Each structure stands twice: as C-alpha cells, then as structure tokens.
Amino acid sequence: MSHQHHATLNGTEVSDVRIPLVGLGTWPLTGADCTKAVSQALESGYRHIDTAQNYANEDAVGQAIRESGLGRDEVFLTTKFNKESHGGESAVRQAAERALDRMGLDHLDLFLVHWPNPDQGLYVETCNSLAELVGTGLIRAWGVSNFKPGHLHKILSAGLVPPINQVQVDPLHAQRDHERANTEAGVVTAAYSPLGRGGELLQSAELSEPAERLGRTPAQIALRWHVQQNRIVLPRSANTDRQRQNLDVFDFELTKADMERIDSMDTGKGARLDADTFGH
Numbered sequence: 355m356s357h358q359h360h361a362t363l364n365g366t367e368v369s370d371v372r373i374p375l376v377g378l379g380t381w382p383l384t385g386a387d388c389t390k391a392v393s394q395a396l397e398s399g400y401r402h403i404d405t406a407q408n409y410a411n412e413d414a415v416g417q418a419i420r421e422s423g424l425g426r427d428e429v430f431l432t433t434k435f436n437k438e439s440h441g442g443e444s445a446v447r448q449a450a451e452r453a454l455d456r457m458g459l460d461h462l463d464l465f466l467v468h469w470p471n472p473d474q475g476l477y478v479e480t481c482n483s484l485a486e487l488v489g490t491g492l493i494r495a496w497g498v499s500n501f502k503p504g505h506l507h508k509i510l511s512a513g514l515v516p517p518i519n520q521v522q523v524d525p526l527h528a529q530r531d532h533e534r535a536n537t538e539a540g541v542v543t544a545a546y547s548p549l550g551r552g553g554e555l556l557q558s559a560e561l562s563e564p565a566e567r568l569g570r571t572p573a574q575i576a577l578r579w580h581v582q583q584n585r586i587v588l589p590r591s592a593n594t595d596r597q598r599q600n601l602d603v604f605d606f607e608l609t610k611a612d613m614e615r616i617d618s619m620d621t622g623k624g625a626r627l628d629a630d631t632f633g634h
C-alpha cells in the first residue's frame with residue numbers, strides 16, 4: 355500500500371492528511387511550563403505537537419493551542435491513549451472524547467494506540483475500533499506507537515494498515531527492522547527520542563564534524579539525518595533557541611558520506627522499553 359502516502363522534506367502525506375515532519379515532543383513537561391513551551395514553539399513556527407494521555411499534560415497543550423491565535427486547522431495535534439481504553443468502539447470513542455475534553459478542543463489530527471500491551475490481548479480489536487473513528491469528526495487519522503514488527507504484522511493480517519507507527523529511533527538505535535516493516539507496509543515512521551535524549555549522541559564526532567563544516571549544531575545534524583529519510587521527528591525542548599534550531603533543518607543537506615557515517619553508529623540495540631513486556 356505504498357501509494358498511501360507521499361513524503362516530502364517538510365511534510366508527509368497520509369491519505370489526505372498532511373503532517374509536518376518536525377513536531378514538538380512534550381513529555382515530561384506539564385502545567386504552566388508545558389503551556390509556555392508549546393506557546394513559544396507555536397510562535398516560532400511549529401505546526402505539529404505530540405502529547406499523550408500518559409504525559410498528564412493534554413490540558414496544558416490544549417491551552418497553548420487555544421490561546422495561540424492560530425486556526426485549529428493550522429496545527430497538527432497528536433495524542434495517544436492508554437490500555438484501559440483498549441477494546442471496542444465505545445471504549446476508544448470515549449478515550450477520544452475525554453482527551454478532547456481535557457484539551458478543550460473539538461478534534462484530534464492523529465490518535466495513537468500508545469503501546470500494544472500484548473498481555474491484554476486487545477490491540478487488534480483496538481486498532482479496528484480506532485480506524486472506525488476516522489470520519490466521525492473526532493479524529494482525522496489513526497495510528498500506533500511502539501508496535502514491533504510482530505505486532506504490526508498481526509494488525510496488517512487483520513486488514514488494518516496504520517498510517518503511522520511512532521517508535522524510538524536515533525542514530526544509536528536505528529531500529530532498522532522496525533523501519534523496514536513499516537516501510538514495506540506503507541506505514542510512515544515517526545521517531546520519538548530522535549536526539550537520543552540529548553546524551554552522548556550529541557557529543558559524537560559523527561555529528562559534530564558535519565555540524566562544524568555546515569555551521570550547524572549536532573542536534574540539527576541528527577534531525578537532518580532523520581528528515582532526509584522522510585521520517586517524522588518529535589524532538590523535545592522547552593528552550594526557545596533549541597526549539598528553533600530543531601525546526602530549522604530544511605535549508606541544508608547531508609552528503610551521502612555523512613549519512614552513511616551516521617548510519618554506521620547503529621548499535622543494533624532495541625528500544626529502552628520492550629513493547630512485549632512494557633506498556634500502559
């Protein structure tokens with residue numbers, strides 16, 4: 355189903371829904387700090403915000419969007435729901451309505467199953483219920499998060515193709531098996547923790563050398579590596595300068611050699627949390 359989306363450098367299209375490639379991550383910001391971080395991001399030009407029921411900040415994110423002066427259709431908003439709402443259509447519909455109540459908004463652009471929670475055994479039914487919500491006016495698109503290739507194949511076998519799978523990806527954790535499974539199914543990959551949480555990754559020569567050559571920061575090189583592969587990225591910062599840096603990755607290019615050198619950093623290690631055993 356690779357005809358399902360068409361990706362460009364500053365946005366990717368899923369069915370009829372266009373998604374800006376850089377979205378602001380909001381975990382673990384909450385309360386007034388979160389509202390402020392989202393407000394200043396919107397002022398700097400962000401048009402895609404990522405939150406979740408589990409971050410306990412949907413209210414703060416909603417407030418920033420409501421107070422931004424932007425039209426609701428100018429901001430792409432993603433949230434995710436927890437395992438208590440897995441199951442039939444009424445459970446999932448209620449999860450969407452509750453998220454919207456917390457946000458003070460009338461629709462979501464993307465609603466994700468946050469974790470498959472295979473022990474609960476409901477994720478296939480949940481995806482089916484969620485897909486049914488598209489077109490009701492509550493959500494514009496559905497998707498999944500933390501679905502390993504095995505989970506993805508199970509829903510694909512049920513005829514359910516999620517437009518998006520949001521998983522942990524950074525140069526040290528490239529999760530190529532996940533990306534391959536997504537791509538083969540026509541599923542767009544969105545990278546969470548795209549900066550490797552800002553640790554040793556940003557100190558590496560593989561990022562700092564091209565950064566110096568191009569007059570950029572290591573974080574911009576990491577994000578450019580992602581978007582140059584048409585991957586959605588959700589970097590989180592509450593700092594205005596770093597937020598702006600993270601959005602400003604569309605007017606330079608990494609060479610094939612830069613890309614290959616960053617590719618070679620992959621440790622082959624899986625995500626921090628194993629979706630077969632962890633979930634909420």
Ligand SMILES: NC(=O)c1ccc[n+]([C@@H]2O[C@H](COP(=O)([O-])OP(=O)(O)OC[C@H]3O[C@@H](n4cnc5c(N)ncnc54)[C@H](OP(=O)(O)O)[C@@H]3O)[C@@H](O)[C@H]2O)c1
Pocket residue numbers: 378379380381382404405468499500520521545546547548549550551552556571573574588589590591592593596597599600
């Ligand atoms: N679906 C899921 O299960 C899941 C799981 C985890 C995360 N997420 C989402 O993904 C988002 C991002 O992931 P994350 O927060 O784990 O990690 P991340 O975005 O990879 O890293 C965030 C860290 O990087 C620093 N940073 C940001 N921009 C920088 C820059 N330009 N230069 C240097 N340092 C920079 C931040 O510090 P400062 O704030 O000081 O700038 C922060 O410490 C989350 O906020 C959340 O929305 C989803």
